[in-house]
Amino acid sequence: MTIRYEAEQKLFHLQAGESSYVMHILPSGHLAHVYWGSRLRHVKAEHRLRPVSRAFSPNPDPSDESFSLDTTPLEYPAYGNSDFRQPAYQVQLSNGSTLTDLRYVSHSIRPGKPKLEGLPATYVESDEEADTLEIRMEDKLSGLQVTLSYTAYARWNAVTRSARFVNAGEQKLRLLRALSMSVDLEHDQFELLHLSGAWARERYIERGPLRSGTQSVESRRGASSHQHNPFVALLASGADEDHGEVYGFSLVYSGNFTASAEVDQFHTTRLSMGINPFDFTWVLDPGEAFQTPEAVMVYSSTGLTGMSHTYHELYRTRLCRGTFRDRSRPVLINNWEATYFNFTADKIEEIAAAGAELGIELFVLDDGWFGKRDDDSTSLGDWTVDRRKLPHGLEDLAERVTRRGMQFGLWFEPEMISPDSDLYREHPDWCLHVPDRPRTVARHQLVLDLSRQEVCDYLVETVSRVLASAPIAYVKWDMNRHMTEVGSARLEPRRQRETAHRYMLGLYDVMERITASFPNVLFESCSGGGGRFDPGILHYMPQTWTSDNTDAVSRLKIQYGTSLVYPVSAMGAHVSAVPNHQLHRTTSLQMRGDVAMSGNFGYELDLTTFSTEERELAKRQVADYKELREFVQYGRFYRLISPFEGQDTAWMFVSPDQSEVLACSFRVLAEPNAPLQRLRLKGLNPSLDYREVDTGEVYGGDELMHAGISLPRAKGDFQSCLFSFRAVV
Numbered sequence: 001m002t003i004r005y006e007a008e009q010k011l012f013h014l015q016a017g018e019s020s021y022v023m024h025i026l027p028s029g030h031l032a033h034v035y036w037g038s039r040l041r042h043v044k045a046e047h048r049l050r051p052v053s054r055a056f057s058p059n060p061d062p063s064d065e066s067f068s069l070d071t072t073p074l075e076y077p078a079y080g081n082s083d084f085r086q087p088a089y090q091v092q093l094s095n096g097s098t099l100t101d102l103r104y105v106s107h108s109i110r111p112g113k114p115k116l117e118g119l120p121a122t123y124v125e126s127d128e129e130a131d132t133l134e135i136r137m138e139d140k141l142s143g144l145q146v147t148l149s150y151t152a153y154a155r156w157n158a159v160t161r162s163a164r165f166v167n168a169g170e171q172k173l174r175l176l177r178a179l180s181m182s183v184d185l186e187h188d189q190f191e192l193l194h195l196s197g198a199w200a201r202e203r204y205i206e207r208g209p210l211r212s213g214t215q216s217v218e219s220r221r222g223a224s225s226h227q228h229n230p231f232v233a234l235l236a237s238g239a240d241e242d243h244g245e246v247y248g249f250s251l252v253y254s255g256n257f258t259a260s261a262e263v264d265q266f267h268t269t270r271l272s273m274g275i276n277p278f279d280f281t282w283v284l285d286p287g288e289a290f291q292t293p294e295a296v297m298v299y300s301s302t303g304l305t306g307m308s309h310t311y312h313e314l315y316r317t318r319l320c321r322g323t324f325r326d327r328s329r330p331v332l333i334n335n336w337e338a339t340y341f342n343f344t345a346d347k348i349e350e351i352a353a354a355g356a357e358l359g360i361e362l363f364v365l366d367d368g369w370f371g372k373r374d375d376d377s378t379s380l381g382d383w384t385v386d387r388r389k390l391p392h393g394l395e396d397l398a399e400r401v402t403r404r405g406m407q408f409g410l411w412f413e414p415e416m417i418s419p420d421s422d423l424y425r426e427h428p429d430w431c432l433h434v435p436d437r438p439r440t441v442a443r444h445q446l447v448l449d450l451s452r453q454e455v456c457d458y459l460v461e462t463v464s465r466v467l468a469s470a471p472i473a474y475v476k477w478d479m480n481r482h483m484t485e486v487g488s489a490r491l492e493p494r495r496q497r498e499t500a501h502r503y504m505l506g507l508y509d510v511m512e513r514i515t516a517s518f519p520n521v522l523f524e525s526c527s528g529g530g531g532r533f534d535p536g537i538l539h540y541m542p543q544t545w546t547s548d549n550t551d552a553v554s555r556l557k558i559q560y561g562t563s564l565v566y567p568v569s570a571m572g573a574h575v576s577a578v579p580n581h582q583l584h585r586t587t588s589l590q591m592r593g594d595v596a597m598s599g600n601f602g603y604e605l606d607l608t609t610f611s612t613e614e615r616e617l618a619k620r621q622v623a624d625y626k627e628l629r630e631f632v633q634y635g636r637f638y639r640l641i642s643p644f645e646g647q648d649t650a651w652m653f654v655s656p657d658q659s660e661v662l663a664c665s666f667r668v669l670a671e672p673n674a675p676l677q678r679l680r681l682k683g684l685n686p687s688l689d690y691r692e693v694d695t696g697e698v699y700g701g702d703e704l705m706h707a708g709i710s711l712p713r714a715k716g717d718f719q720s721c722l723f724s725f726r727a728v729v
Contacts (some may be wrong), residue, residue, distance in 0.1 A: 001109070001111075001131050002014060002015050002016060002130060002131045002152040002153070002154050003015075003109050003131040003132075003133045003150070003152050004109075005107065005109060009024065009044065009045055010024060010025040010045075011023070011024050011025075011034070011043065011045055012024075012107075012133060012135075012150075013040075013043060014131075014133065014150060014152040014159055015039055015152060016152040016153050016154070016156065016157055016158055016159050016299075017039075017153065017154070017155060017156045017157035017158070017310075018038065018039045018157055018301070019036070019037065019038060019039055019157040019159075019299040020035060020036070020037065020038070020039045020040045020043070021035070021036045021150070021152065021159050021297075021299075022034040022035040022036070022040075022043045022045075022048075023075055024045040024049065025104045026072070028060065028061070028067070028103070029103030029104045030069065030072070030074065030102075030103065030104070031074065031075040031076060031102075031104060031135065031137065031148070032045075032049060032072055032073055032074060032075065033073040033074060033075050033183055033184050034048045034049065034073075035048055036183065036185070036247070036297075036299060037245065037299060037301075038299075038301050049072075049073070051064075051066035051067050051071075051072075052066055052071065053065045053066050053068075054068065054070070054071050054266070057070035057071050057082065058070065058082040059082065060081060060082050068082050068083075069081055069082040069083035070082050070083050070084055070085070071266065073184035073185075073186065073268070074182070074184055075148065075182065075183070076088045076089065076102065076137070076146065076148055076163065076182060077182060077184075077270075078090070078099075078100055078101060078102060079098075080098065080099040081099070081101050084264075085262055085264055085270050086214065086260065086262050086270060086272060087177060087182075088163075088177075088179045088181070088182035088272055088274075089146070089163070089165075089175070089177050089178050089179060090175075090176040090177040090277070091139075091142070091144055091165075091173050091174065091175055091176065092173065092174040092176055092281075093142050093171065093173060094171035094172055094173070098176065100139040100141075100142055100144055101139055101141075102137035102138065102139055102144070102146055103137060103138060103139075103140075104135065104136075104137060105136045105137060105138045105145075106135075106136045107133060107134060107135045107136065108133075108134050109131060109132070109133050109134075110131065110132055110134075111127035111128065111130075111131055111132075112124050112126075112127035112129075112130060112131075112132065113129075113130050113132050113151045113160075114132060114149075116162060116291055116293075116294060117291055118291070118505050118508065118509065119252070119253075119291060119293055119294065119505075119508065119536075120252050120253075120293075120294075120319075120508060120535070120536045120537075120538075120539030120540065121160070121162075121252055121293075121294040121319075121539070122151075122158075122160055122252070122294065122296060122314060122315075122318045122319050123318055123319075123321075124153075124318065125318075128154070129153060129154055129155065129318075130151050130152060130153045130154060131151070131152055131154075132149060132150065132151045133149070133150040133151075133152075134147050134148070134149050134150075135147065135148045135150075138168075142169050142171070142173065143167060143168040143169020143170065143171075143286075144165065144166075144167065144168070144169065144173060145165070145166040145167075145168045146163055146164065146165050146166075147163065147164045147166075148161070148162075148163055149161065149162045149163070149164070153314070153318075156298075156310045156313065156314050157298055157299045157300065157306075157310050158296060158297065158298050158310055158314050159296075159297045160294050160295065160296050160297070161180055161181040161294070161295045161297060162180050162181075162291065162292050162293065162294045162295065163178065163179075163180060163181075163291075163292045164289060164290070164291050164292070165178060165284060165289060165290045165291075165292075166284075166287075166288075166289045167284035167285065167286050167287065167288055167289075168286075168287075169286060170286055171286070172283060172284065172285050172286065173283075173284040174281050174282070174283055174284070175280075175281060175282040175283075175284060175290055176277060176280075176281055177277040177280075178274065178275060178277075178282065178290060178292050179258075179272050179273060179274030179275070179277075179292065180251060180253075180273055180274035180275075180292045180293055180294060180295040181249070181272065181273055181274065181295040181297065182270060182271070182272040182273075183270070183271050183272075183297070184268060184269070184270050185234070185247075185268065185269045185270075185271065186268055187267060187268065187269065188210050188212075188263040188267045188268065188269045189210075189236065189237045190209075190210050190234040190235060190236060190237075190247075190261075190269060191207050191208060191209050191210065191234070191235040191237075191239075192207070192208060192209075192210055192215055192232060192233075192234060192235075192261050193205065193206070193207040193232065193233040193234075193235055193564075194206055194217045194228065194229070194231065194232045194233075194259070195228070195229040195231055195561050195562075195564065195565075196217065196227060196228050196229075197226055197227065197561075198226050198227060199226045199528050199529065199531065199548065200529065200547060200548055200549035200554070200582050201226075201547075201549065201554070201557075201558070202226050202229075202529065202530035202531070202533065202546070202547050202558055202561075202562070203229055203530065203533070203558060203561035203562045203564075204557055204558075204561050204644070205557075205560070205561045205564070205642075205644055207235070210234075210261055210263050210269060211263065212263050212264075212265075212267075213262070213263060214260050214261070214262045214263075215260065215261050216258060216259060216260035216261070217229075217232060217258075217259050217260075218256070218257060218258040218259070218260075218276050218278070219255075219256050219257055219276065220256055220276060220278050220279065221256070221482035221483065222255060222256060222447070222482050222483025222486065222500055222503065223254060223255060223479070223482055223483070223527060223531055223532050224253070224254050224255070224257060224531075224532050224533070224534040224536070225482070225531055225532075226527075226528065226529070226530060226531040229533065229534065229565070230250065230251035230253060230257045230259065230273075230534050230535070231248070231249065231250045231251070231259075231564070231565050232248075232249050232259045232261070232271070232273070233246055233247060233248045233249065233304070233307065233564075234246070234247040234249075234261065234269070234271060235304075239303055239304070240303050240304070241303050241304050241305050241639055242302060242303045242304075242305055242682075243302065243303045244301075244303050245299070245300070245301055246299075246300040246303060246304055246306070246307045247271070247297070247298070247299055247300075248296075248297065248298040248299075248300070248307045248310075248311065248565070249271060249273050249295060249296075249297055249298075250295070250296045250297075250298070250311065250535055250565055251273050251274065251293060251294075251295050251296075251534075251535070251536075252293055252294040252295070252296060252319070252534075252535040252536050252539065253275065253293035253294075253504070253534065253535075253536045254504055254507070254508075254532055254534050254536035254537050255275070255500055255501060255503070255504040255536075256275060256276035256278065256279075256280070256500055256501075257273070257274065257275060257276050258272075258273070258274065258275075258276040258277065258278075259271075259272070259273040260272055260273075273295050274292055274293065274295065275292065275293065275501060279486070279497055279500070280497055280498075280500070280501065281497040281498065282497075282498050282501070283494055283495055283498070293536070296311070296314070296535070298310045298311060298314075304564065304639075305638060305639070305682075307564075308563060308564055308565070308637070308639075309636060309637075311564075311565045311566070311567075312566070312567040312568075312636075312637065313567075315535060315538060315565075315566065315567055315570070316567040316569055316570070316634070319535055319538055319539055320538055320539070320542040320569075320570070321539065321540075321542075322515065322519055322542065323519050323520055323522075324522045324542050324543075325542055326634070328629055328630055328633060329522070329543065329569070329600040329629070329633060330361040330362040330407065330474075330522070331359070331360050331361050331362065331601050331602055331622050331625060331626065332360065332361065332362035332363070332364050332409065332474070332574075332602035332603070333351060333352070333355040333360050333362070333363055333364070333602060333603045333604070333607060334364040334366055334476075334574065334602060334603070334604045335348060335351055335363075335364070335365060335366055335604075336366035336367065336411075336604055337550070337576050337577055337581055337604045337605055338351060338577075338604070338605050338606035338607075339351075339368075339606070340367075340368070341367065341368035341373060341374050341375055341376075342368075342374075343368065343389060344389060345389070345390050345391070345392070345396070345397050345400065348363070348365060348397060348400075348401070349397075349400045349401065349404075350608055351363070351606060351607055351608060352400070352401045352404050352406055353404055354607035354608045354610070355404075355406060355603070355607055356404040356405050356406055357615075357619075358607065358615065358618050358619045358622050359619060359622040359623060359626070360406065360602075360603065360622060361406060361407060362406060362407045362408075362409055362473065362474055362602075363401045363404075363406050363407070363408055363409065364409035364410070364411065364474060364476060364602075365397070365408070365409065365410050365411065366411040366476070367411050367413070367478075368386075368389070369385060369386060369389065369390060369394070369410070369411075370382060370383055370384060370385060370386055371383075371384065371386060371421065371422075372386065372388075373386060376443055376444055376445075377418065377420060377444040378418050378420040378421060378444070379418055379420070379421050380413055380416045380417050380418040380421060380445050381416070381417040381418060381421045381422075381423030381424060381448070382418075382421050382422050382423055383412070383414075383462045383463065383465075383466055393469070393470075394410070394466070394469055394470040394472075395469060395470040395471075397470075398470040398471050398472065399470075399471075402471060407471075407473035407474065408470065408471060408472055408473060408474075409472065409473055409474030409475065409476065409522075410466070410467075410472050410474070410475055410476070411475075411476045411478060412463060412466075412475060412476070412477055412478065413477075413478040413479065413480060414448075414459045414462075414463055414477065414510070415447060415448055415450065415459075415479050415507065416445045416446065416447060416448060416479065416480065416481065417430065417431050417445065417446050417447070417448050418444060418445050418446075419439075419441065419444070419445075419446065420444075424446075429489045430448055430449055430452070430455050431446040431447060431448055431449060432446065432447045432448075432449050432483060432484075432485055432486055432487060432488065432499070432503070433446075433449075433485050433487055433489070434485045434486075434487040435487075435489075437485055438485075439485060440484040440485060442480075442481035442482070442484075443480050443481055445480065445481055447481065447483055447484075447503075449488050449489070449490070449499075449503070450502075450503045450504075450506030450507050450510065451488045451490065451491065451498075451499050451502035451503050451505075451506055452488065452489075452490045452506070453506075455506070456506045456509055456510050459510050459514075460510055460513050460514055463514055464514060464517055464518070467514075467517075467518050467521065472521060473520070473521060473522065474521065474522045474523075474524065475521055475522070475523045475524070476524050476526055476545065477511075477523055477524065477525050477526060477541060478526040478527065478528075478545075479526070479527040479528070479531070479532060480527070480528050481528075482531075483500060483503070486499050486500050487499055488502070504536075508536070508540070511537075511540035511541070512540060515540050515541070522542075522543075523540065523541040523542070524541060524543045524544065524545060524572055524600075525537045525538075525540075525541040525543075525544045525545070526544065526545035526572075528548055529545055529546065529547040529548030529549065530544065530545065530546050530547045530548075530558070530562070532544070533546065533562065533566065533570075538566070538570055542569065542570065543569065543570050543571065543572055543600055544566075544570055544571070544572060545572040546558060546559060546562060546571045546572050546573060546599065548582065549582045549583070550574055550575075550576035550580065550581070550582065550604060551576075551580040551582055551583045551585050551587070552587045552591045552592045552594075552595040552596075552718070552720075553583075553585060553587060553668055553718065554582075554583060555573065555595050555596075556595065556643040556649045556666055556668070557643045557644060559571060559573065559595070559598060559599060560639060560642065560643055560644075560649065560651065563637055563639060563651070567637070568598065568599055568600075568632060568633055568637050568653070569600070569633040569634060571598075571599035571600060572599060572600050572602070573595065573596040573597075573598060573599030573600060573601060573602070574596055574601075574602045574603055574604040575589070575592045575593050575596045575602070575603045575604070575605065575618075575621075576592070576603075576604045576605050577604075577605040577606070578592075587718040588718060588719075588720075589614055589617055589618070590617065590720060591666065591718050591719065591720040593617070593618070593621040594664060594666070594720040594721075594722055595664075595666065595720065597621065597624070597625050597628065597632065597664075597722075598632065598651065598653075598664055599632075600633065601621075601622075601625045601629065603618070628653075628660075628662055628724070630655075631653055631654070631655035631656070631660050631662070632653050632662060634656070635653045635654050635655045635656060635660075636653070636654045636656070636683055637651065637652075637653055638651060638652050638653075638654070638681075638682040638683050639651050640652060640663070640679060640680070640681070640682065641665075641679075643666075643668075647667060647668045647669050647671070648665070648666065648667055648668075648677075649665075649666040649668075650663065650664060650665045650666065650679055651663075651664055652664065652681055652682065652683070654682075654683040654684065658683070658684060658685040658688065658701075658727065659688075659726065659727040659729075660724075660725070660726055660727070661681065661684065661690060661723075661724070661725040661726075662722060662723070662724050662725075663679060663681055663709075663722070663723040663724075663725075664720070664721075664722050664723075665679055665711055665720065665721045665722075665723070666719070666720045666721075667714040667717075667718075667719045667720075668717065668718065669717050670714050670715070670716055670717050670719075674713070674714070676710070676711075676713070677710075677711040678707070678708035678709060678710055678711065679708050679709050679711055679723075680704075680705060680706065680707075680708040681704045681705050681708070681709070682705060684701035684702075684704055684705055685701045685727070686700070686701045686702035686705065687701065687702075688700075688701045688727045688728070689701070689727070689728040690704060690725040690726065690727055690728065691725065691726055691727075691728050692709075692723060692724070692725055693724040693725065693726060694723075694724065698728060699725070701727075704725070709723060
């Protein structure tokens, strides 16, 4: 078992992979945090917890001046009972007070991992993979019951956490704050790392030392957002890619979130994460329950690489689901930057024919195929084929594409509605809105109210009808604006602040029903590119369009940052035209291809305009990627040189059996008289010899890792080089 309870000590010991997570029931009934780190055989609570009297830290029990919740490391803290730090939850009682005091009641340990009702979460395929601890806490005065759930995976250094609130009393309660986890660490000698940015600049790495007070990242946009990703990490002093302790925190949620680190006056750190309490309340009438999303906590004693590998393997194999979880992803061509809204069936077939000649396997028809969609000002919500552009419908176009030996895919933006649409004219109350307030538009569109069952049912019915109308093998599911005027015409006034979370529950329900009905369709999520690249969506769609920015230089930072948490199999990466449509930068087709081959590879340009030389290079790129993609998508990924620290970037892929290797090196700007460089690889078998595919030169695995390989001298800006190795048998 990965979880045991030591009754004499009243101690819970979770052993997840090579890590331990330990808690203790205090004599008061509060749940204290004892330890989280490298795996231990045994722990004694008295060796870790040191009650001490502190000035201005009140004592709930006057007879014990050494005990204060303000100085105790807690698992799920409240506010108001002597702990002045940020609470994990807050509940308003019917008398208007917000004071509650959860105490231990009982617990259970069971093999496996139960599902979270209505929410995405990691899972197990057999009960032997993990154990789950459920600790029931209660505030007797109000009747509030909270069940804290912990799952410890046997294979990975991962512990998942969530909380379930039940109103077992007779008066209504209002949840004002309901985070998924909180953990108190004994010092503040950490750096906080998070992934921030903007549209076309997603998941840039930011890292800095903790300081007294609170540092946080959050979204109030109704989506996990381009601006901040629902992930943070604490790095102990000196930690880097391969060394030192790292604590990772990732929220399996796609809406408003918060993640914060508070350093108190005693230099301890409280890290908490969950649904953003800003503009959130949830009414709990007697007998009602509320479930928080899941937080995935990962410990690494081997730096960021160890943390990333845990997240990669866990999310790829026990968060993603379905037919395509373990299947190689196809090479695709998307027509968006080739034609935008201006296309005909003949033009689409022409691009598809050019793609087929290159060995491309999937054609994706992007925006503009429905309603009267000649630009982005109309028709969202009207999911009927535009017969002006496609006079014979989707079935005919799909048949013309498949006749070329390619599969056919389609773009949707189901969650949005255009004011200029038949759907809006029929149901103007179906969008998020507040009565008598203006309806703010973005990209000429509003957000459908997915807190309403009839709206969710409409989406499932209309999208399913289109998917059943033609041989559609792929869907790009887009979402191009964030929430404003967050209100629902169906919710009563006291529940209006539930709208944003109810939207997410509705979205997850829609995605669950559609993806389950079409298991042989590969779904890729998108939100203006990477605006909703989060674990919640990955539970339903195994890959995400990493960014609308397809510039190869920008993608170095975007893909590097994304790799801290998310597996390569989740990243869509395309070769686009130059000058690049987002930055107007011109890079070589070679570099664009080399960068894009470090993800789910494809093209997004007009292939019919390629020169003979470009066609030959693209053909080689497609063929090379097909040989490499199995271990690129599903092997181990290592970061070698950070694009955030200079002009160079490098990363690599190793097959699970360490027999195949792809190392990728990139130089942004050339330098005069630059030093000669060697690239040291990682993750190889030091006892094996490896042959470089292009040169036939043989190197020892130990040599490649410790002495490295010489990099060619870069001539000009925007250069790239790939090294492919195979073990010598």
